Ligand SMILES: NC(=O)c1ccc[n+]([C@@H]2O[C@H](COP(=O)([O-])OP(=O)(O)OC[C@H]3O[C@@H](n4cnc5c(N)ncnc54)[C@H](O)[C@@H]3O)[C@@H](O)[C@H]2O)c1
């Protein structure tokens with residue numbers, strides 16, 4: 001329990017009128033702490049600060065904290081975030097601290113948006129979330145509200161987070177509130193998403209928690225606020241969204257592997273099939289990266305005894321796509337009479353999807369590893385990517401766009417960064433043969449049939 005008296009207005013269990021509570025929240029009388037100021041946390045903290053004018057962000061990265069307190073946004077590629085952070089900090093609506101406990105002391109609303117990771121065995125790792133819950137408990141006061149936005153396996157709030165908050169604070173649910181309100185936000189459009197691109201899902205550990213969370217998000221999100229029965233239902237909603245996507249990408253990838261057997265463009269068939277409303281087959285590709293979609297199925301597969309054959313099969317299919325794509329390059333080289341061990345290749349795109357500087361679970365890494373394993377001399381280029389070490393450790397030579405060699409035996413497109421749009425790949429063809437082009441995202445189909453190119457695509461027929 002904190003020594004300092006918390007002067008902020010509590011919302012949980014408040015007997016004030018709804019209007020007075022709303023006014024207190026938007027007047028900054030309800031101090032908010034946001035834990036985790038990364039790709040999702042900083043935009044979220046900024047929207048909270050835009051609404052309340054009184055947000056303290058906590059991040060264990062001192063560079064993040066120092067930069068933010070200087071009004072600098074460290075998250076690239078988020079339209080509007082630079083200006084918003086600068087404005088909020090300049091008018092003291094937002095400040096950052098490096099110690100989550102410091103933020104917990106004065107806050108009346110605690111919003112947790114730190115990473116939920118996967119351990120080496122593929123099981124969910126909630127250690128960071130649980131550590132933040134202990135920090136919050138150190139400053140938790142009667143009337144406080146805790147909101148988890150980090151994606152969590154179903155039952156995490158009831159089985160893991162609530163016991164930590166109660167045991168470490170000496171308070172019980174009913175004296176403070178807990179809700180799970182998942183972050184339905186995509187990098188590159190975070191502010192737009194948080195402000196109301198989609199309905200906000202809210203699930204409380206008790207009715208009062210749901211009420212308070214609904215009041216809060218009614219001010220942040222202009223879209224519908226959907227209240228569900230409890231925290232576990234809300235946790236399931238978020239995981240189900242991700243599982244749906246992973247399974248459907250897995251289906252697309254499995255269908256794409258029939259391209260040659262059917263002797264058709266599977267992507268053409270998918271596009272046509274999707275013209276009726278009961279079909280939404282996703283896009284086949286070089287693999288599924290990021291720290292959402294590849295991970296969320298493991299929040300169910302690894303956590304509960306119920307069998308999950310569909311999710312597991314899709315996950316396995318998606319995990320093999322980088323190797324399937326690399327093998328397209330190796331087979332193409334053989335077909336052109338080139339020994340892979342004597343060949344050079346350029347890998348285009350290393351981040352997990354275009355425009356986002358994130359390499360977690362990126363398909364590019366296992367693909368590079370496979371090519372290097374086959375003896376290919378690999379150059380790799382990605383103007384968006386700032387994380388080079390894993391690819392260098394895998395044996396790739398990281399080059400800038402102006403450092404690309406004159407010719408290669410093969411080019412493999414993994415992530416179609418905008419900067420590649422103007423590349424004339426045919427100019428990279430070797431003098432005495434054709435350039436093997438492997439199109440991992442159906443982005444180079446105009447090269448099919450080109451004299452200087454041996455084209456191979458994922459889901460695209462030649
Ligand atoms: N990135 C997405 O597209 C996306 C979408 C929806 C949901 N989510 C979920 O949002 C959560 C955060 O993801 P992200 O993309 O913002 O991660 P991120 O890696 O971009 O940022 C995480 C931030 O948390 C900080 N941090 C780590 N430990 C901390 C601690 N103990 N206390 C305070 N700060 C700490 C890190 O320094 C970092 O700045 C994850 O649970 C993720 O599943 C992400």
Ligand SMILES: CC(=O)N[C@@H]1[C@@H](OP(=O)(O)OP(=O)(O)OC[C@H]2O[C@@H](n3ccc(=O)[nH]c3=O)[C@H](O)[C@@H]2O)O[C@H](CO)[C@@H](O)[C@@H]1O
Nearest residue numbers: 183184185186249282283285287288289290292293352353
């Ligand atoms: C609100 C929220 O939580 N948002 C999440 C965020 O997820 P994200 O940032 O991880 O991005 P995704 O688009 O899911 O891509 C993941 C990987 O899957 C590959 N992929 C994708 C589609 C496809 O048809 N075939 C593929 O192979 C792609 O190349 C990449 O490697 O945005 C998505 C909407 O964009 C949301 O659905 C998702 O909930």
